[in-house]
Amino acid sequence: MASKAGRFRVMASLTTCAGALFEDQVFKFDWSRSLVGVPLAGQFWDTPRGQSNFILRTKNRVLASLDSDSGKILWRHVLDDDADELLDLRTTPKLVQAVSWHRESAFLTFRAWHPTTAALKQETTAPLPPGTRVDLAFIHEDEVNALTLADSGSVTVQVLNWRHGSPVRTVTLTSGSGQPLRCIRTPDVLVCLSVSSAMLYYTPLPISPKAAFTAVALDKIGLPVGARPLALQTVPGSSGLAQIAYQRQDREESWLLKFDQGKLKGGLSLITGCEHTSDILRLEQACANAECSTFKPSVKVTKLRDFTQNVHEMSFQFSQDVGRLVQAWGACEEDERGSAIFQLVLLTSDGSLTSLTPLGNQMWTREEALASIDKVELVATGLDSGSMEDEGPFQNEATDLVQQFAKRIRHHLALIQSTISHFLELNDWRNVFSGNQDKQLDDFGIRKVILAVCDEGKIFGLDNKNGEVLWNVVYPNVVGEKSYLFIQRTAMHFGTEPMASLIFRNRYSQKFQLLTLDPLSGAILSWEDLKHPVDQAVLLHQHDDKFIRPVLVISKNQVDVVPSSAKASVIKYAEKTFIATKDPQTNDIQGQKLLVNPNGFLVLRPIWSLANPGTEVRKFVGKSTEEDVHSQGRVMADRSVLFKYVNPNLALIISEGTDAAGKLFINVYLVDMVTGRLIFSANHKRVTGPYHVVHSENWAVYTYYNEKSRRAELTSLELFEGNEQTNATVFSSVSDVISPLVERQAFILGPSHISALRDTRTEKGITTKHILMATKTGLVYDIPRQFLDPRRPNMNTPPEMREPGIPPYIPELQLPQEMIINYNQTVGVPRGIITAPTGLESTSVVFVYGLDLYCTRVAPSKGFDLLKDDFDYYVIASVLLALIMASFITKRLSQRKALKQAWK
């Protein structure tokens, strides 16, 4: 600790620290970003005052209106229920109408909002017969058509009245295709595609009781030979167009179909209609190189009249990687002179929206892929002065003392150099004093790069200070499922760049791939195919001589090391490497030991097992390998010490099963991952998910929903060795024979739906832990650990018997408003929280993600190593200066007086 003390350059000021924020502190330490998600459909809508809005529905069950001039969100509605699916959106001059389908309860909801105020004008529910499935629904005139696409290839259309939700008629259309169809609607035609037989079926709208499909073979309408149809898409804003996306020679192209008066009129060669006119905009994308590997397409936009007459032409080159063009929306106007006025909103496969003017200028962009973050890590920049890590015991053999010393000196020289150059480059000296410090200098390690991998195949590096996108990498082939993100090398090692690796399955080739990149700059270091399909991947604790923490990639019976150069260090520690795997068939958990077989290959040998008869593992949470536990025990009221049972190999498992009555129950286990010893097992009956677990130090906390009492509950477990400690210096799971005391207590939570749970992390674990809890309503609570302490005494315990700092037990957790760290900045649909320690022991960085993003810092034990925010430097400095001057003057005066006295 002594070495760290030097880092705390500012003195503690504990006395006056406000728990809540002042109004001027909003966005001083935090930022938030509101998103809508990747759009599925959109429409332009002009306000009576002539402003243009862009109303859209998105993958994240959001209905929103954007200002089409600036791209700002004007209003946004998020469907509450996860099972609610937004199927159609229509704007009329006075209303925004939407149809949503509730998957579980089988009913359609028709809602209408005012387009500018977003006030709900109508809400009608139309229950359908139980067991019905609705795949597609759309509004046509005053009717809602709900389509069920059967496996046999037939389509059942239930037509309902928009106003009352009452059924009008049911029509079944048969196609004779043995496979389910893919259907869309254009304004007056329902078009279906059979992918396997390459046939197109259509029928005019409204669907009459005697309606039938008209069938057309795709090659008859001019689709190129050898093309494999993929999907059918609408052409937004057009009056009668649909397009077929097809694959030909590993490239996706699309073909346009034109319908007129309910009849197919032929095909053309991404096109969008121009709202308000009958013109269309043809977009042709071209890549900078033939393989399209840069994902920076250039777009040529041609405005066509009557499909042939070229009215306007412009081209636009994307300045960054965006993937390929997926969808476009256009709004046109004609001025007196007949020149083209239009606005174009482009959706690219990375989930970003770009708005263009007819001259090819970019009006605004939105990064909507950030609404669906899949994996996220906070990476330290390593720019703070004390960030060089000790090389640790693993390095002693590899590098000698002199080399290490030289390296340290070089590191400090580099820091001095960067500080000097930082001062030389400063144009405005006032910045230094006003706190607008340059990004490069971050003395306390608070600055992090948020490395976010999104479902859309885009990887972002965000600045945690203001949410600015530092870099992005487009990866359209990433699949969210079964991907792993690891930080293999941090920025703490001077002379080497940090390294993050992403293991994912390629969407097209189904092969597993490994992508390594520098999380600070976004530079791709390597991109390679993995030899075997990945069952599990795990980051090891120790690092090799290049400071890379190896990743073990486990396929069925094969263990590979990534990078392969780190194999030697894995073999060295194989004796002490234990891995728990889950059998996908039997649901058993097996403890495995890493072995090197005589051929030099790494293999796993099962050593223990945990059966889960009739249940399925839902959560499997170990402790963070980077965590420090500061204190070994707790002082009790009678001054004795209760020692913590700090087993770093402990994991908490929640497995879910169904009992005889068909109700869900969970089994909770605390298992030692080396020996498979069960430390604790408990069972909760009649509970359901979502389950969230925080496991740290000697305690664990988990939440679940109690179906019987209809409330969310939280159970807190804490493990103690007892009043004596068996071994204070090292812990060995193998020779561990302690049966720890398991303290437990359950609490009632106020909010009924918890969407994320996380503990705060600080560098040395001295600061008390807080639990961060995000609720579905978008609030993030910061709950002190003491509140969740299972040792909270009974209310009747006299005060002198109570342990200091632990409040008496009250079954319901009181969560006052001051505990909400995001004050009025509601985070839309939070899905996860991630925390990271900073160089300041008191402070922890928090990043909440979901539909919206929110990043802040928290100080669980208040800012004991920080000066107050409004600390008056000038007064202190001037008082100090005045005192020094006064002491000099009085010294001179007294000298003169002494001299005079001596002469007397």
Place this chain on the structure above:
Amino acid sequence: MLLIMWPVFLFLSILTPPIWADFEDTPSTDGQFNLEVEHSLDAGQSFQDRGLLTVHSIRSKSFSSDPTDLTSEQKAQLKTLCDQGDLYLLRIKATNPATSQSSLHRSVADPCLMIANAFQDTFTLHLDWKSQLVSLSVMPTPTPGQASLGSLRDHFQTKVAVQLMEAGPQPDTSAFIQKVEQEKLAQQRGETKDNRSFLAKYWMYIVPVVLMLAMSSANPEGQGGGR
């Protein structure tokens, strides 16, 4: 989603005298298990028969054991395992005679602790709330005195313990409601007793009096000093 695994590092430390607490809960359901025990003396390359354990009843904790004798060679192998820092692995086939369902379980123990405790060990059966076998853990039974390899008995002396799954904690609302109601009743009766100390109760009267006294005694002195 939950294919999580866990790298674990163990640090072999100095052996400490083991503490073993016997099981606390009495089983609510009866059950029978036949355990065919096999052990490996070469760190998992091969398994050898170690004997049979029969748990007649979980409720009455009755069990019988039929261990296979160890050869001196096997004892020496166990000693080698301990010296090399390897693990003593066990493979147990558990059969429930009532349902004739069997399951294979694996467990691990420290060979050094086995030797130190003269081949006396305890098998703990962890059952879930439906009395299904979840896992088996093998721990040495603590014995006083250090055993040497020569004085070891010829077979394992095994005890069986059963650990049942506990019911998870529930929020304790009844005590809280009771307490609140009691307070309400007491308030209605006006029985709220003030048990604060004398000073705590009347400090607002005492402080001004003390202050007045202090001021009146200090003032004349100051005036006197002035003259």
